[in-house]
Each structure stands twice: as C-alpha cells, then as structure tokens.
Amino acid sequence: MAHFVGPREHVADFRNDILSILINRGNDHSRDEMLRIVDELPKEKWLKLRLIQAQKVARQKLWIPPRALEIILLTGNDEGRLIYNGEQLLEVIRTSLEKIERKLHGNTPEVFLLWNDLGDKKFKPRTENEFSDYVKQRLEDDLTGRGVILNREVEIRRSFGSYPGERTDIQVEAVLKNERGNYDNITVVIEVKGNWNNNVSQALETQLVNRYLKEEKNKYGIYLVGWFESELWDKEDPRYKKANSIKKYELEAILSEQTRKCSTHSLKVMHYIMNLEY
Template identity: 30%
Template sequence: MRTLGQRATSASVDQLRHLAQEHADDLEVTSALINARRRVQATRWTDNTSVDNITEILNDPSRRLVRSNTELAKLLLDTLADIAQELPDHSELLWNHGPTRTRKNRGTTPETWAPKFEAALSAYLAHELKTRLHGRGIVINREVLIHPRNAYGAGDRTDILVQTTAPSGALQTGGQFAVVVEVKPTWNTDLTTSQETQLVRRYLPEANTDAGIYLVGQYALDQWTAQDYRKADARRTPSNIMEMLQDQSQRLNDELRVHATPFLLKITRPQAVKVSNHPPGPATPTAAPPVENTNPQANPGEATASGPTDVQAPARPTSP
C-alpha cells in the first residue's frame, strides 16, 4: 500500500482509487491515495509551470503558486492571520451586546457582553476568506454535506470547505485541491478531541483531502459579562490548549500522513473609554488599560484579534 502511495504515476492512483471505493472506511488506503495524488500533481505542476506563470506571481505579491493541498492550507493560514490582525476594526460582529437599561420602578440593568455562537463565527470567517481570495479560482463553502447518511440530508457537514481546481495537467489525478476548516469555540466540550475524531479521522477522508485547519475561537473571559452555560464550559479550557492540539496534530500527521494544523484566534471586545472628572479645565479622557496578552510566546498558528452586538446568550437547553 505504501509503495503504491509513493509512486508518482497515474496507474498507481487508479489502483488506489479502486481500492478506496471497495474499502471506504480504511484510512490507510485513503491516505495512500491522497499521497499518490499529491505526488503526481506536484510533478505535473512543476512540468506545466510556465515562465508567464512565474512572472505573474513575482509581479503580484498577493498571488500564490498552489501545487498541493498543503500549499492551499498555507495560503489559508496566512489569510486567517491577516483576518485576525484586522478584526479589531469591526470586532462587534462577533459579540452580542446588551446595553444598559433603566426602567421605571425596576432599576437599572447593566450592559452585558457575550460571544456570538459558533455558526456566526464560521459564517464570518467564510465571508472574509471569500472576500480576500476573490478572483483566484478558489471556492469557499459552509456546511457542505460530504458524507450523506440518508436521503433526507443527514450526514457529516464541514464548517468550511475550501477547494480549487488544478490545471489540465493534473485532471487525471482528481484535479482538485481541498482543505477542511473545522471551527470550535473554547466552550465546545469536545474541543480537545474533535481535531482527531472529527477533522482528521472523518472529514479529511470524506472530503478526499489530507489537509485541514482546526480553528479555535477564544473569547476573553474577563470581558464576557453575560452569564450563560457557555462561559462555565469555556473556563474549563486547559491553559495549554494550543500545546496539546499541536502535539496531537503532530502525532496524527506522523501516524496517518495528513497535514492538520491548529490555529488559535483570540477575540477580545473593545474596552470602554472612561472620562475622569477634573477641576476647572478640559476633561482628559482616560483609556482603559490594554488587555494583557496571556500568551506572550504565541505559536505560529496563533493570532490575536479584538472585538462587540445584540442579544444575551440563553441558558443551556435541556432535554424534554
């Protein structure tokens, strides 16, 4: 099996594709097929890369030469880092804000802040990726059904699936590069295990790719003032969560020959500006102190962003 996966020939790809159809749940066969396709694609891309292609890339720093699933993943990771850097300008999109309210005979209700739910974070990231990668032949979709389980639409759905088509020289080996992005906020109770059980062992084989990004959305607990079940779950997130996920991804990459990369997106909300009272003379606005960076030695897959809008999160739903 490993020998077939290491051959850069269309014949080995055809043999492995046939085996993968007969043994759909065998991760070793799927891994060998992906490896064989990657080798053939890399060879053909090298052969078909023209001087015009290279000149175009050199003239436009934003353009990339994507020859594999992993190179597509690298492009996405760089784009996610840019998104995180610019998020403070519009971070209210990722927070629910309940303003201070004063009601007659009921007193004053203080303002509340709470993160938006996971679906909103996924939708925001998908929109930003589409906007920034527009015109590059890259397709970005949400909630893609990659493994149907019945005729009514049930099955495995990815948070974000990114795909691009290889040039004609690679069509015989599938002709498509793909990366699965799985989004998990820190209050998700499966945060420490889903990179393996969900992303790597299910979604990557089902999407016919070997590259995935496990994006962890971390909202600042000290700025989360609304009380709901999610905050209690988020407090239980291990302080070394990224170290754990990176060790896990390295083990999986070595074991299954995949390329899973954890990425931490830190999301804080804007700090209120307080105005101090002074004796005669102009008032001097005093900005709130900056939020302390709790991870000064950020890993390459970590980015810090800043971010507020409308309703308080409900209590944890109960079963009937």
C-alpha cells in the same frame, strides 16, 4: 568476487529492488508509501536516507514550471501565490487566517462583530456558525476577491456533514484545469469550534480527522478555534463557565500534540487558535 547467491541475498535484493522501484516512480503515491514504510519501521535508520532520495526524485518529476503568464501575474501581485499541492494551499489559508486576526484587532477593529451586545455593558459571543460564516466571508475577500491564488479557481463554501443538520463548516477548493481538459482539485476542510465547546480539546482528532478527512477521503484539514474572552462577557451565559475551564496555553499544547499525531503520510493537519478577545 563471484559466489553462490543464497536465499538470504535473494530476499535482500528483492527488498532493495522494491524500494528502488518506489523511489524511481517519483509520484505522490510512491512518496507516500515510502513515508508509510518509515513510519512503520522507525528503528531502521537507513530507510530515512531512502526516503530523502524518494522525496528528491518526486520533486524533480512532479515539479511543474510556471507558465509565462503566471510569471507575469506574480510580478504584478506581491501577495500572489502559485498552488500545486495541498501543503501549499494549507500555508496560504494559514496566512489568510493571520490576516483575518490582524483585521479583527487593527486600526478599525471588527472583533465587535463577533459579540452580541446585551445592553448594560454585557456581551456574549456569537454562535459557532456565525463565527464560521464570518471567517468564510473574509477568506473569500482575501483568496478570491484579491486574487491571491493565481493559477487556480478557488471556491469557498459551507457544507453539511453526514448527519442531519450537521455542518462541516468550511471547505476551500482550488481547481486547476490542465492542457488536456482534466481537473486537478485540492480541498482543505476547516473545522470551526468556539472555546466553550465541550469537545474543543478532542474534536481535531475525533471529528475533523476521523470523520471529515478519513470518511470523505480528504487529505488536508485545519482545526480553527475561536478564543473568546472578555471581562464584559455575561456571566449568565452558560458558555462562559465552559470557556474558562481550560487555559489557552493548555489547549495549544493539547492541539499541538494532536496535530503531530494525526499528520501522517496520507493526512496533513494544522490547527489555529484565533484571538477574539473583546
């Protein structure tokens, strides 16, 4: 029915038009903005329906069909993966970390490599940097040596932070060169800690997220904790008492909450506690 359109209706139409524009753009930025709006207005239930619509449009517009060569490569590699976004790269790295953990405790266990033999049946863990170097090497073996990622060149490196001598641990970069000669880079930062670290229960947020992700404008991160435990751990090692100040299930609960809190529309974070019991 025809009627006079008042200021309130004009405002409502303007609001709906903005959302429609965001939805129909169907790119990463518009989808992230819809996520941000939903996060800012959690009580507006109807916005969640518009978010679902925005995600559907984005999937349709952003989907890149695999090329014939990639399909052929997939058929010849049971573990091969095609990586088109950061979430997919995070999952591939998580799977690789699971493989590393199984190898540490497998038929020919390697976990002894991460413990120093002091003699007299006494051992102590290797340093965080040595643990990080081990993980980097095994990630290279899996992701680059075995060609798990089929459609991108993968580089895994140790890097330095913004403070003198500081190492930000491991960066996994997956690069795709498109037909126009442009490069699409996806980077995942892996922050590594031993369970004796004084900040093990806070550094996911204070270090990985607030420093390495937000400051460096990266969007994807993994917080990796090496859980060292052994009856043969030398009690004179000052790290022994620190490591026993928190239980594994307690740390898991803390990190799960931090992961939920820090994973937003613009950042994706996961954690992994690796069993290094000897």
